[in-house]
Amino acid sequence: MLEELKQEVYEANMLLPEYDLVTFTWGNVSGIDREKGLFVIKPSGVDYDKLTPEDMVVVNLDGEVVEGDLNPSSDTPTHTYLYNKFSDIQGITHTHSPWAVSFATAGVEVQAMNTTHADNFYGPVPVAPELTKAEIEEAYEENTGKVIVDTFEQRGINPMAVPAVLVEKHGPFSWGKSAKDSVVNAKVLEVVCEMNYHALMLTNRDNRVPQYLLDKHYYRKHGENAYYGQDNAKSKDHAKKA
Amino acid sequence: MLEELKQEVYEANMLLPEYDLVTFTWGNVSGIDREKGLFVIKPSGVDYDKLTPEDMVVVNLDGEVVEGDLNPSSDTPTHTYLYNKFSDIQGITHTHSPWAVSFATAGVEVQAMNTTHADNFYGPVPVAPELTKAEIEEAYEENTGKVIVDTFEQRGINPMAVPAVLVEKHGPFSWGKSAKDSVVNAKVLEVVCEMNYHALMLTNRDNRVPQYLLDKHYYRKHGENAYYGQDNAKSKDHAKKA
Amino acid sequence: MLEELKQEVYEANMLLPEYDLVTFTWGNVSGIDREKGLFVIKPSGVDYDKLTPEDMVVVNLDGEVVEGDLNPSSDTPTHTYLYNKFSDIQGITHTHSPWAVSFATAGVEVQAMNTTHADNFYGPVPVAPELTKAEIEEAYEENTGKVIVDTFEQRGINPMAVPAVLVEKHGPFSWGKSAKDSVVNAKVLEVVCEMNYHALMLTNRDNRVPQYLLDKHYYRKHGENAYYGQDNAKSKDHAKKA
Amino acid sequence: MLEELKQEVYEANMLLPEYDLVTFTWGNVSGIDREKGLFVIKPSGVDYDKLTPEDMVVVNLDGEVVEGDLNPSSDTPTHTYLYNKFSDIQGITHTHSPWAVSFATAGVEVQAMNTTHADNFYGPVPVAPELTKAEIEEAYEENTGKVIVDTFEQRGINPMAVPAVLVEKHGPFSWGKSAKDSVVNAKVLEVVCEMNYHALMLTNRDNRVPQYLLDKHYYRKHGENAYYGQDNAKSKDHAKKA
Known part of the structure; x- marks a missing residue:
């Protein structure tokens, strides 16, 4: 079932260590088959060097596991929510990459400060606010998706033009035209955060392009x-x- | 004697260079057999690329070498003290990893600022105070264990929920459910320090979760x-x- | 056609990942045959691990593609302009290396602060100003060359003595006596930016040599x-x- | 002639790239045979991946080349001066490693702030002042040795207890009981500078041990x-x- 997509999602997950975006198992990538309404995601807590394409878990858009012996990523409800609301995205990546998490921790938006940013993101990468106590206790992962989507809707940001977000005190989510594309955007975000950090330290001026x-x-x-x-x-x- | 534990402790020690946690020989890992009341520890000052499982030294809970041709880590009395006082821990790691040492040098507690921290440490990683002149001259390594245990007791911190500490002006110690688990916690601490540092530079607000x-x-x-x-x-x- | 130069430019491009100067395809190197009035440049958007010497594109000093099946780098008009105006340069490199981009983003000149700088650049590496709206919309890449050349002319800087520049909010361009030499200068600039950044954070004094x-x-x-x-x-x- | 020492000095030089202490050829290591009054040093400007033990150059304590087809390091007169004045040192290393150069650029002494420092250096690593115009124009490299030795003498520092120095606006020199030991001290200095930098940014307190x-x-x-x-x-x- 969805063997090609499983292979693709597997390879996209393996880019996380290759791009230096993960420590241990702190990351996951999924990809969707929009016609079938099914997405494929990394299993929860499995080491990258033990991962195989067959380990990938198939989930439907109600968040139900359709195929797979392993438990899907604990962040699966976030992916489900995003696939339902952002109808054009084909892949999603979540990591705890250190530069992006630093900005998320500080609650500092990733402003568009240079052409590296502008080449990839059409405007600032926003910070979705911390979840409330009620949101966390009720349905944490699903509500993580909800604060992301609400942020984009309230600010009128097109998720295909700005394919990434920082969830406050948590970390980055990114998406794109494929599973791999979402990982590429995760890497771009990490690099842009590193550049912005040093530029912010070097000067007090408004650096926005x-x-x-x-x-x-x-x-x-x-x-x-x-x-x-x-x-x-x-x-x-x-x-x-x- | 304890061949399986020696192999396990050897492999945990070899994770230190793999996880970029040591320069030269500045680190050591031990693991304990609670039933036998014996622990196995890296020999002092031996290069990681020359280390073998047979080099591991067996020590009892009085700190006496029970088996092994080489001298155990000079930090052995700290391990002994911690095993005696923290009765649930099964492994201990000490390193001079640069981010954690920077926080220890500055005497800055590792506050719980984001979900990466919260996933692994149930509250701030405390700073155990510098030893006094008397404590250093009397029994330095043992008293290093003592200031750690005192810090956890005085602040009412469960060492299994917060399995790491910074000793002021010295560096990190971590522990866990096995020798390997203590190394994993050492790596988590290093990453969390890196993230906290950049978040602290980016903003003056209280970042705590x-x-x-x-x-x-x-x-x-x-x-x-x-x-x-x-x-x-x-x-x-x-x-x-x- | 120009097989030797293609090989040389190919090898110089492959130094970009080796020297940790590029993420993805964000960089390009060219080299010129002054007698023939032709230069060889990396094709646009091709991954470094798929690049071959045959992929290199030959361009004349009017910016016209003379040979090659692939599109040349989108920055080709910048290279063309620089080769026309800086008559002694034999190779050009452009990257988005993170330290140099951080300085470009902040608009901070790379002052000559130490002997590492002085060994390689005879004076500060200047910042060429942001392009105006008209300059960007009219002929962006060519005008990028123009602000670089204007900066050197207005400040009376010899481009062979200071073979690099930061274009504000964009990033570094460097050049030299060969394609390889321009990459070496790109690396020197990256290292010098890293050193200057930390020196600037450590002290408020004027650090210039x-x-x-x-x-x-x-x-x-x-x-x-x-x-x-x-x-x-x-x-x-x-x-x-x- | 001195084949064993050449091999030893060659291997010590090759540790510079292994320990991430050099960019290009920006570093050199020497080792001395005190009985013969001869030292062996890296040739000037030769790439590390092309270096062989036979390339090493033999120099006497008057700074004269005694054997070798290649030119010795341009810093040879600094080595000569240090060997003559610091009679116990057996090896010398000079690099442009980025953390140490950052402190040298800023003119900030490497204070003894933690046990990593105390394990290796018995007190602060001093900054030798910038050379004057006359000192630079007369005999630059020899006078670099002179400001180092003068600094140690004026401050009463034992060079065997603090086997490293920063020359202001230039970079680190280190020495030790062998060529290899001097490289180890260069690495320790680099790590300690990195730790001190972050500690200095984290707090305004006096961090000295x-x-x-x-x-x-x-x-x-x-x-x-x-x-x-x-x-x-x-x-x-x-x-x-x-």
């Missing part, structure tokens, strides 16, 4: 006028114009 | 209602409920 | 009186005098 | 009452007493 620089870099890589890489429609034109 | 978040994350992984991983009683329920 | 120390270290390694290494004219004399 | 803690840790590892490791006279006693 102007809108036109954000537009330029974001749309250089995304959308119909993108010209970065080998696959975008305008790449050849840009090269020729150059 | 509320009690209910500490409870949620700690008991998600520990105790009879834990549901993280594959072995906890409630894991299946959590998956189903999800 | 005096002119005579800058002269001594720079000319120990560069110019006709250089005596560092095996190839400089005065190396033997220095050894003998010693 | 009291004299009795310095004494305890230093003499646990050094001198006739040392009991750390396998070779010290009192190690067995300590184990037994424990």
Whole structure:
């Protein structure tokens, strides 16, 4: 069942240690088959060096395990909630990567300060607020998804344009066009946090990029006028114009 | 004698370089056989790449070497004291890992600021005070154990719930349910110190987590209602409920 | 066509991951054949572990692709502009290395604070200002070259003596006597930024080196009186005098 | 000639990249044969991955090359000066390691703040002042040795008890009982600088250790009452007493 997706999600999970994003088992990646309404996720607490594609757990959009001998990630209800509400996302990553967790701990938004940020995130990566006592005790993981979605809705942020968030005092969640893409966004967020941290220490000025620089870099890589890489429609034109 | 425990303690010691917790020989791990009242510890000053399981030294709870050609770690009296006073611990790790030593040097407690901390330590990791001149000159290593135990007793901290400490101007000690578990806790402490440091630099606010978040994350992984991983009683329920 | 230069530029590009200067594909190196008026550059968005010498793209000094199936780096117009204006440079590197980007984000010049800097850069590495809205929308990559060249001209800096720059809110560009040399300068800049950052945090004093120390270290390694290494004219004399 | 010492000095030089103490060729190690009055040193500017034991250069205590096809390190006159004045040292290391250079750049002494420091250095690692214009122009490398020796003499520091120094705006020099020992001290200094930096950022208090803690840790590892490791006279006693 979903063998190809299991392989893909397995490989995306294995990128977490390769990209230096996890300590021990503190991370998980999932990927979804939107047609079947099923997603595949890492089992809970299994070491990366023992993980196999067959260990992946299949879950439906009601959060029920459909296939798999192992328990799915304890964060599964967060993934379920996000897949239900963010209808375009195809993969989700959660880690405790140290730079992103530092910003989440401090409750400091990841402002768009440079072109590395603008290349990947079309605006600041927001902080979703701490859950209340009631939210934590009632349905912690599901409500983690809820504060994320509420944050994006209240601030009018398109989750495909800003495919990451920091949950306050917890850590980063990211998503994307595939399981792998969500891991790439987790790495970008980690690097951008590292850069922002040092820039914030170096100066007290407002470091935010102007809108036109954000537009330029974001749309250089995304959308119909993108010209970065080998696959975008305008790449050849840009090269020729150059 | 205690061949299995020697192998286990050897492997736990070898995790120190693997987890980037030691420079040169600045660390040691021990593990105990509570029934026999004997513990096994790394020999003093031996390089990790020359260490073998046979090099491990067997010591009794009076601190006497029972077996082994090599001298045990010079910190052996600290291990002896801790095993005698913390009756549930099965393994102990001491390192000079740089983030934890930085906090110990500054005398700054490792506050519970985020879920990474709460997943592993049920409350702040305390700083045991510097030893007095008399304590140092009389029986330095044993008294290092004493200030640790006194700190936990005076503050009413359960050493199994907060399995680590910083000795002021010295460094971290951690313990756990096995030799390996004590090394895992040493790594968790190092990562949490790194995260706390950057969060402290990013903001002046009080970053501490509320009690209910500490409870949620700690008991998600520990105790009879834990549901993280594959072995906890409630894991299946959590998956189903999800 | 230009097979030797392609190999050289390929190898210089592969130094970026080896020197820890890139995340994903965020970097590019080129090298020029001045006699033929052609330069060779990395293709856009291609992973380093899939890159081959044959993938390199040949571009002329009007920025037109002369040979190559792949699109050249989207930063090609910046390289073109720099090769046209800085007539002595033979190679160019652009990265998003985290220390250099942090300084670029904060708009903080890399002052000459120590002999590591003075050995390699004869004076501060300047910050070229953010592009205006018009400059970005008109011809972003070409104008990135223009603000760099303007900065060096306005401040009277010799680009061969200070072979690097930070473009504000963007990141570092460096150049040199070959493609490889430009990568070496990118690494030196990264290390110097790391050192300056920590020195700036440690003290509020003016850390800049005096002119005579800058002269001594720079000319120990560069110019006709250089005596560092095996190839400089005065190396033997220095050894003998010693 | 001196084949054993060449091998030893070669291996000590190769520890620099292994211990993450060098970028490119920015470091050199030497070792001396006191009976013959000759020392062996790395050639100038040769890459570590191309270095062989045969490349090592033999120099006498007048600083004259006695054997070797390659030019010796441009810092050779500093080594010569130190060997002449510090009569007990058997090896010398110079690097541009980033933490130590950061402290040298800021002119901040490496105070004795914790037991890691006290285990290795019996007191603060001093900063030797910047050279004057005249000192630099006359005989830069020799005068670098002179400011180091003057600093130790003026402050009454025993170079065998504190086997390292920071030369202001330049970087660290260390020495020891052998070429390898001097590299070990270079690594200790780097780690201690990293720890001190973070401790200094975490608190404004005076972090220095009291004299009795310095004494305890230093003499646990050094001198006739040392009991750390396998070779010290009192190690067995300590184990037994424990």
